[in-house]
Amino acid sequence: MPRTLHQLVPNLAFGDAISQQALTLRRLLREAGLHSEIFAEHVDAELRGEARRYRELRDAAGADAAVLYHFSIGSELTDVYRLLSGPRALVYHNITPPEYFDGVNAQVAALCARGREELAALRAHGALAVADSEFNRRELEALGFDKTAVFPIVLDPERYRAAPLARLERPYRDGHVNFLHVGRLVPNKRIEDVLKVFYFYRRRINPDSRLFLVGIDTDMEIYAVALRQMIHDLGLSGVAFPGRVTQRELVTYYRLAHVYLCMSEHEGFCAPLIEAMHFGVPVIAYAAGAVPETLGDAGALVVRKDFAEIAELAALICEDSALREEMIAAGRARVERFVPQAMAPRLAELLGALWP
Amino acid sequence: MAETTPSFRIAGEQGGRAFERVRARLADRVARSVLDPQEVEWVSAMRLHTFVGDEAASEIFRRCCVTWEVDRPARITSHRAVIGPLLVALKRAVRRMLRFQTEAQLSRQRDFNWNLLLLLRELLERERRES
Numbered sequence: 001m002p003r004t005l006h007q008l009v010p011n012l013a014f015g016d017a018i019s020q021q022a023l024t025l026r027r028l029l030r031e032a033g034l035h036s037e038i039f040a041e042h043v044d045a046e047l048r049g050e051a052r053r054y055r056e057l058r059d060a061a062g063a064d065a066a067v068l069y070h071f072s073i074g075s076e077l078t079d080v081y082r083l084l085s086g087p088r089a090l091v092y093h094n095i096t097p098p099e100y101f102d103g104v105n106a107q108v109a110a111l112c113a114r115g116r117e118e119l120a121a122l123r124a125h126g127a128l129a130v131a132d133s134e135f136n137r138r139e140l141e142a143l144g145f146d147k148t149a150v151f152p153i154v155l156d157p158e159r160y161r162a163a164p165l166a167r168l169e170r171p172y173r174d175g176h177v178n179f180l181h182v183g184r185l186v187p188n189k190r191i192e193d194v195l196k197v198f199y200f201y202r203r204r205i206n207p208d209s210r211l212f213l214v215g216i217d218t219d220m221e222i223y224a225v226a227l228r229q230m231i232h233d234l235g236l237s238g239v240a241f242p243g244r245v246t247q248r249e250l251v252t253y254y255r256l257a258h259v260y261l262c263m264s265e266h267e268g269f270c271a272p273l274i275e276a277m278h279f280g281v282p283v284i285a286y287a288a289g290a291v292p293e294t295l296g297d298a299g300a301l302v303v304r305k306d307f308a309e310i311a312e313l314a315a316l317i318c319e320d321s322a323l324r325e326e327m328i329a330a331g332r333a334r335v336e337r338f339v340p341q342a343m344a345p346r347l348a349e350l351l352g353a354l355w356p
Numbered sequence: 357m358a359e360t361t362p363s364f365r366i367a368g369e370q371g372g373r374a375f376e377r378v379r380a381r382l383a384d385r386v387a388r389s390v391l392d393p394q395e396v397e398w399v400s401a402m403r404l405h406t407f408v409g410d411e412a413a414s415e416i417f418r419r420c421c422v423t424w425e426v427d428r429p430a431r432i433t434s435h436r437a438v439i440g441p442l443l444v445a446l447k448r449a450v451r452r453m454l455r456f457q458t459e460a461q462l463s464r465q466r467d468f469n470w471n472l473l474l475l476l477r478e479l480l481e482r483e484r485r486e487s
Contacts, residue, residue: 045433103408105418192404199399204391221421222414225473226404233402244431284364297367300374304363308396312378312385313364323370330368 003355004035004065010075012040012051015216015244017153017271018070018093021132023050024156025068028340028347041077054080061086066354068130071095071122072268074114082125087354089128091151094136094268094289095119100188104222119143128353132269133290151350152294155274155338164252172256177201177209177318180257180281182250182272183264185217185224185241190286192230193263193305199234200311206318210238211261214245214253254279259314262286263305270294274338277331282317282324284310298334299327405477413480420476424469 007026012019022038029036037060040051052060054077061067066087069077072095081088095116101109120143123129129145131137132152140148172178179201181194191213198211217224224241231239245253260276262285269290276283283299285291292301300313317324336342362375385391407414432447434440 045431103406103410103414106411106414187406192402196399196402200391200396204385222406222418223404225421225424225477226406228470229405229474229477230402234399300364300366300371302364304359304361305400306359306363307400308391309363309378309382312382313374316374316378316381320370323366323374326368326370327366 004062005029005068005351005354006036006057006061006065007038007068007070008054008057008077008081009038009040009051009070010042010073010077012038012043012047014044014046015250017269018072019044019047020156020159020271021091021093021153022070024154024340025347027156028154028344032347032351034351041075058084071119072115074111074116074118078118078122082122089130089350089354090122092119092129092131092136092140092268094131094133094139094266096186096188096266100186100266104187105219108219130350134293135290136268147353149350149353151346152338152343153269153271153274154340154343155271155278155335157278157339159247160251160254160275160278162248162251164255165248168249168252169256172210175208177206177258178256179209179211179314180214180253180260180276181212181262182214182253182260182275183262184215185213185220185227187220187223188266189262189264191227191263193286193307194261195227195230195234195236195239196307197261197263197310197314198239199236200308201314202236202238204308205311205315210240212240212242212253212257214242214250216244217241251279254281257281258318259284261310261314262291263302264288264291267291267294273299274335278335280328280332282327283331284314284317296334298330405481407480410480410484413484417473417477417480420473424473425466 007022009019009022012022026036026038038051039054039057041054043051057080061084063086067081067084068089068091069081070091070093072093095112098109098112101112123144126146128147128149129140130149130151131140134150137148137150179198181191183189185191202209242249254275257276260281260283262270262273262283264270264286265288267289273283273285273291273294277298283295284302285295285299286302286305295301302310317327364375366374386393407417432444434443436443
């Protein structure tokens, strides 16, 4: 009988990096001959059928079944995980510090604060705690977790083989320079700083340009409105909010992009950087949280937010083909570290730690 | 712009020279009055208008923000397993047919909502300043 490794996630949401990691892991585990399912509290309509209700986990998991609990926010799933008796590991994706949500959404801030309390309480369980970056692992260690390991987000190239959408691509293939940011519209991502960089680029360098801010604003409506207000105050045009996109649309936006811009100040991994590099898009990213280790030497790492200077850097990357090609080649080489083949030995290590 | 230390790092032969080149291009833009240092300061100092420290106002405003964008296309779904895809296709077709009728009104409603939202924010800000 094959061994069993189930995963527990609070939300299985389309386009979310944690959900994608759970789905990719399930595929890899099944290919390795293990029995594996995902159990979730909330499941997006698009992913219905991909996960079972979390209440079914205790019946589904026998004494020998191992469970990975993907943790990033306060949730009642923590109690479910705590009461499990078999081998288990916490997969820590980091919790956004609650103060980022001050003035934006008090409920989300409270859930993040609760998450930090739950995390601190989980250290007493002595189970393995896996982080998706060294930055996250150090946080676990500082909290007193004894057994820690790093297992990064896996980039599954199969997901990005979809053909771009012609109806979306055609109007934007017009010689304009396309800036891209992918991710939920949340305050820690400092999308206002992305706007400021784009302001200098469009106003002072190249008016034939646009910025795509791909990502949803669920629960972050105040932040999204404040961003629109800033666009209005700056007198800026050329900014598009495509909102939630399908996988084919996402692929299209990456293919349309000339520069990927990330000004985030708190990231536990930052999967879109890897996606951008996979599509050959040069990355400019602010060095915060896990960003330096995810990006490595493969992009422009911003250490001080001088918006006019960053805009000028974006222009140089777009205009200088030698620099651009160098960055694209470095990005493609970097991505190879995160593909399933490269991650297989680390997955074997993880399984070895669960069943010593 | 006054800082002399590099604001970014790029590895590689070309990348190693990027900072000096960026600096030179930026200085040239300032010299040609394409870029005004005062504008750089103004944009850099700009802050987002949220409701830090005012949970009650934040919640009222958040509720208003949820629905202001009335012309944002809602997702079309069906819970029926077998005829679901057919129903979704039908709903999409009906929406497409009606779009030329509804679009103009929704767009006006959206503009009205947006302005109302700005007004509400302004009033809340004013009240906060005065209290």
